[in-house]
Amino acid sequence: MSKKDKILIIGAGLCGSLLALRLAQRGYKIELREERPDMRKTDISAGKSINLAFSDRGIKALKMVGVVDKVFPLCIPMTGRMIHSIEGETFLSPYSARDGEYINSVSRGQLNGLLLDEVEKFDNVTLQFNSKCTSVDFENNTVGCFDNISGVEEKINATIIFGADGAGSILRKEMFLQRKILFSYSQQFLEHGYKELSIPPTESGGFKTYRNALHIWPRGEYMLIALPNLDGSFTVTLFLPHKNSEYSFSELNTDEKVNKFFQKQFPDALELMPNLIEEFQNNPVGNLGTIKCNPWNYKGKTLLIGDAAHAVVPFYGQGMNASFEDVYVLDQYIKKHEGNWSKILIEYEKDRKKDADAIGDLAVENFYEMRDHVANPIFKKKRQIEMELETKFSYYSKYSMVTFKEDIGYNEAKRIGNAQDKALLNLIANNRVEGLSIEKIFELVKKEVSEILDDDKIAKTMHH
Amino acid sequence: MSKKDKILIIGAGLCGSLLALRLAQRGYKIELREERPDMRKTDISAGKSINLAFSDRGIKALKMVGVVDKVFPLCIPMTGRMIHSIEGETFLSPYSARDGEYINSVSRGQLNGLLLDEVEKFDNVTLQFNSKCTSVDFENNTVGCFDNISGVEEKINATIIFGADGAGSILRKEMFLQRKILFSYSQQFLEHGYKELSIPPTESGGFKTYRNALHIWPRGEYMLIALPNLDGSFTVTLFLPHKNSEYSFSELNTDEKVNKFFQKQFPDALELMPNLIEEFQNNPVGNLGTIKCNPWNYKGKTLLIGDAAHAVVPFYGQGMNASFEDVYVLDQYIKKHEGNWSKILIEYEKDRKKDADAIGDLAVENFYEMRDHVANPIFKKKRQIEMELETKFSYYSKYSMVTFKEDIGYNEAKRIGNAQDKALLNLIANNRVEGLSIEKIFELVKKEVSEILDDDKIAKTMHH
Numbered sequence: 001m002s003k004k005d006k007i008l009i010i011g012a013g014l015c016g017s018l019l020a021l022r023l024a025q026r027g028y029k030i031e032l033r034e035e036r037p038d039m040r041k042t043d044i045s046a047g048k049s050i051n052l053a054f055s056d057r058g059i060k061a062l063k064m065v066g067v068v069d070k071v072f073p074l075c076i077p078m079t080g081r082m083i084h085s086i087e088g089e090t091f092l093s094p095y096s097a098r099d100g101e102y103i104n105s106v107s108r109g110q111l112n113g114l115l116l117d118e119v120e121k122f123d124n125v126t127l128q129f130n131s132k133c134t135s136v137d138f139e140n141n142t143v144g145c146f147d148n149i150s151g152v153e154e155k156i157n158a159t160i161i162f163g164a165d166g167a168g169s170i171l172r173k174e175m176f177l178q179r180k181i182l183f184s185y186s187q188q189f190l191e192h193g194y195k196e197l198s199i200p201p202t203e204s205g206g207f208k209t210y211r212n213a214l215h216i217w218p219r220g221e222y223m224l225i226a227l228p229n230l231d232g233s234f235t236v237t238l239f240l241p242h243k244n245s246e247y248s249f250s251e252l253n254t255d256e257k258v259n260k261f262f263q264k265q266f267p268d269a270l271e272l273m274p275n276l277i278e279e280f281q282n283n284p285v286g287n288l289g290t291i292k293c294n295p296w297n298y299k300g301k302t303l304l305i306g307d308a309a310h311a312v313v314p315f316y317g318q319g320m321n322a323s324f325e326d327v328y329v330l331d332q333y334i335k336k337h338e339g340n341w342s343k344i345l346i347e348y349e350k351d352r353k354k355d356a357d358a359i360g361d362l363a364v365e366n367f368y369e370m371r372d373h374v375a376n377p378i379f380k381k382k383r384q385i386e387m388e389l390e391t392k393f394s395y396y397s398k399y400s401m402v403t404f405k406e407d408i409g410y411n412e413a414k415r416i417g418n419a420q421d422k423a424l425l426n427l428i429a430n431n432r433v434e435g436l437s438i439e440k441i442f443e444l445v446k447k448e449v450s451e452i453l454d455d456d457k458i459a460k461t462m463h464h
Numbered sequence: 465m466s467k468k469d470k471i472l473i474i475g476a477g478l479c480g481s482l483l484a485l486r487l488a489q490r491g492y493k494i495e496l497r498e499e500r501p502d503m504r505k506t507d508i509s510a511g512k513s514i515n516l517a518f519s520d521r522g523i524k525a526l527k528m529v530g531v532v533d534k535v536f537p538l539c540i541p542m543t544g545r546m547i548h549s550i551e552g553e554t555f556l557s558p559y560s561a562r563d564g565e566y567i568n569s570v571s572r573g574q575l576n577g578l579l580l581d582e583v584e585k586f587d588n589v590t591l592q593f594n595s596k597c598t599s600v601d602f603e604n605n606t607v608g609c610f611d612n613i614s615g616v617e618e619k620i621n622a623t624i625i626f627g628a629d630g631a632g633s634i635l636r637k638e639m640f641l642q643r644k645i646l647f648s649y650s651q652q653f654l655e656h657g658y659k660e661l662s663i664p665p666t667e668s669g670g671f672k673t674y675r676n677a678l679h680i681w682p683r684g685e686y687m688l689i690a691l692p693n694l695d696g697s698f699t700v701t702l703f704l705p706h707k708n709s710e711y712s713f714s715e716l717n718t719d720e721k722v723n724k725f726f727q728k729q730f731p732d733a734l735e736l737m738p739n740l741i742e743e744f745q746n747n748p749v750g751n752l753g754t755i756k757c758n759p760w761n762y763k764g765k766t767l768l769i770g771d772a773a774h775a776v777v778p779f780y781g782q783g784m785n786a787s788f789e790d791v792y793v794l795d796q797y798i799k800k801h802e803g804n805w806s807k808i809l810i811e812y813e814k815d816r817k818k819d820a821d822a823i824g825d826l827a828v829e830n831f832y833e834m835r836d837h838v839a840n841p842i843f844k845k846k847r848q849i850e851m852e853l854e855t856k857f858s859y860y861s862k863y864s865m866v867t868f869k870e871d872i873g874y875n876e877a878k879r880i881g882n883a884q885d886k887a888l889l890n891l892i893a894n895n896r897v898e899g900l901s902i903e904k905i906f907e908l909v910k911k912e913v914s915e916i917l918d919d920d921k922i923a924k925t926m927h928h
């Protein structure tokens with residue numbers, strides 16, 4: 001294809017904006033459509049934007065487009081999890097024992113706004129808000145878009161169409177419903193939902209609790225987290241079962257019940273949350289779902305990307321980073337096969353699918369680890385050993401590999417990380433690390449991990 | 465509820481018919497609707513009915529309704545897999561080393577017809593064919609049914625509605641699309657499809673190849689199987705990738721290519737198949753998919769059952785047996801909580817879901833084992849050791865547990881069976897069984913299995 005041919009990107013969220021920016025830099029003619037109004041002018045969060053944790057995979061992608069230095073000023077580094085016990089005690093569990101390995105709290109709106117500003121600098125991009133995708137004609141590569149302001153419906157034809165339209169992707173839904181191909185599809189909801197709350201800044205604009213951490217109040221069946229914002233506030237998210245539990249969103253249906261619940265479970269957080277009741281009443285309950293599908297492309301001309309292809313739950317802080325990495329990986333294939341879009345899309349999908357599946361699984365697994373962090377002494381012991389290993393050796397825990405080793409794919413990080421977790425947990429549970437030096441433990445872990453991986457490999461030849 | 469209240473069952477296939485029969489025996493008033501015409505009067509198979517393997521879980525359910533003695537005369541026992549090598553050599557790999565542990569080839573149409581005959585003996589059942597479910601009003605427990613003959617649309621209200629309408633269930637689709645509940649849903653297709661072919665009887669009505677086996681021609685990327693029928697014929701099924709393979713359904717698009725393919729890969733089968741080309745041309749290519757969903761019930765008043773709740777691929781020969789076992793398990797809860805349908809449906813689902821998930825996974829895994837059986841010497845060695853263990857000890861291989869131990873749930877059979885497989889494969893691969901007596905091997909396997917299960921248990925506390 002010639003660079004004069006048109007590329008349509010549906011969705012100008014984080015993924016769509018970055019994709020548009022990269023393709024614009026490469027000289028393509030881009031049509032970028034977004035259903036919502038311009039977020040730089042309207043608050044469209046509606047209490048439903050879990051704060052984002054920006055980390056190395058996302059950084060890699062934003063370096064590629066040369067905007068990462070503009071992003072860091074919007075970030076607050078979080079060096080670890082600040083665990084709040086029910087008695088109000090806190091301890092900081094660092095994300096890594098190495099310097100420079102931390103994650104960054106950033107506002108979705110500010111980051112998306114920045115990317116849109118960059119996109120608009122390019123003449124070869126047409127960006128239109130309030131333009132909703134309503135139909136897809138896959139055979140003719142044509143999409144129907146309805147303008148929410150003018151009420152006009154238009155047909156847009158493009159050589160290549162990207163569906164970057166998020167977890168509720170219309171493009172994906174059409175792939176599913178039109179049944180032109182065998183479309184494997186999975187949507188899995190947790191029994192938990194979430195509600196966004198907040199800790200406001202102090203009167204002088206300072207932070208009411210420790211600034212540089214992701215705060216967690218883990219309580220088994222439920223969990224509260226808080227991420228810092230530049231203005232001194234924290235965005236707080238409550239995770240709670242939808243129903244069928246002593247405390248659930250359907251149970252907490254009066255102000256009194258909400259207050260009592262917080263007094264009992266999160267007393268130190270409650271003190272920092274003067275607007276709790278009002279926010280609890282006004283903010284909606286969100287669902288937590290993982291979406292996987294296959295294939296992502298239709299005949300090498302249409303491609304799902306970002307959340308549209310692989311929505312994940314937020315518990316690994318990787319949703320945005322995974323979507324940014326999608327664009328990074330896609331760009332490698334554009335570099336390799338420029339001019340042959342069909343090859344680019346198909347090879348990208350083949351490479352990327354396993355990693356997208358892996359981060360979907362990892363994020364669900366991490367939910368349980370986060371919730372149970374305090375309750376389980378084996379987890380604490382494991383984390384402590386991991387920190388020692390990371391301090392003294394070239395050792396990367398699963399969390400570190402997923403979060404900080406952007407040169408290892410998610411799938412590989414999951415495979416090795418789960419073997420490490422299994423080895424450590426079993427060594428601890430069977431009292432095999434008691435009294436050993438960290439050097440000995442390191443040798444033992446390496447040996448066990450290698451055996452686990454070998455055994456899994458042989459068994460796996462059976463199940464492919 | 466009173467026994468005079470109405471129960472609507474959508475679908476009079478194997479599961480719906482058995483369910484209707486059991487509920488009729490219990491005295492309920494049943495409305496049974498089937499979209500297709502009466503299969504006892506019309507051939508509705510259209511070359512798309514993989515033969516059925518009737519085994520202990522199904523037998524347990526048909527014993528419950530007292531019809532099993534009428535079924536056995538329709539069955540041909542298959543005591544093992546007859547493996548056909550590419551050179552035309554054969555060897556029988558028994559399903560079990562114990563007497564009485566075999567599976568039964570049975571025709572879907574004959575078995576379904578028998579169940580329908582039984583159902584029709586009850587005055588409290590209204591059975592109507594050509595009645596297609598077109599809409600569902602979950603709140604009012606009302607289903608719209610369109611009569612394919614008269615063209616009349618009618619609304620049927622019932623106290624309890626069962627969706628026994630198979631893998632393409634309308635009831636399930638409505639649960640998905642109406643979004644009244646968080647509906648987790650997964651449809652996963654294999655890259656392989658299938659086509660039904662046949663080996664006709666000899667002129668005197670005998671069997672052209674060994675009668676009492678499930679014949680397999682395993683060839684890695686593709687596979688042919690054959691199951692015996694009472695008339696001396698065999699129903700043959702070819703499994704082949706849809707596309708993107710040297711041999712695939714999209715590649716085999718001329719008679720010459722089909723003939724060459726069979727000549728090269730299945731020469732001994734080709735000799736028995738005089739109608740190959742005609743059948744290949746006329747019979748459709750089917751898809752192979754696994755469907756899982758959650759929940760199965762809506763507010764304790766509507767329930768998906770059988771394939772509608774959990775469609776599986778045919779490689780464990782358990783699709784029908786699992787659906788029959790659904791009815792058996794449901795009946796246990798009816799016995800326990802009769803009068804309280806909500807409790808029955810919800811507790812049934814809670815109990816049964818893990819087992820349905822497990823057989824879905826097991827069936828996909830077995831596809832790979834069947835395909836690769838001949839190619840992999842470790843598999844052969846494993847099967848040989850399993851047979852010895854089953855002969856001498858109270859040992860059940862995964863296959864035996866799934867197929868013959870109807871008192872163990874699928875999920876438990878999967879958990880223990882996979883640990884056994886892993887232990888055996890690793891022992892063989894690491895040359896640790898060479899020269900050992902079978903007694904020593906038994907001890908070793910028990911020890912390894914126990915360690916694997918322990919290790920998995922600890923690691924699993926992390927991922928729930």
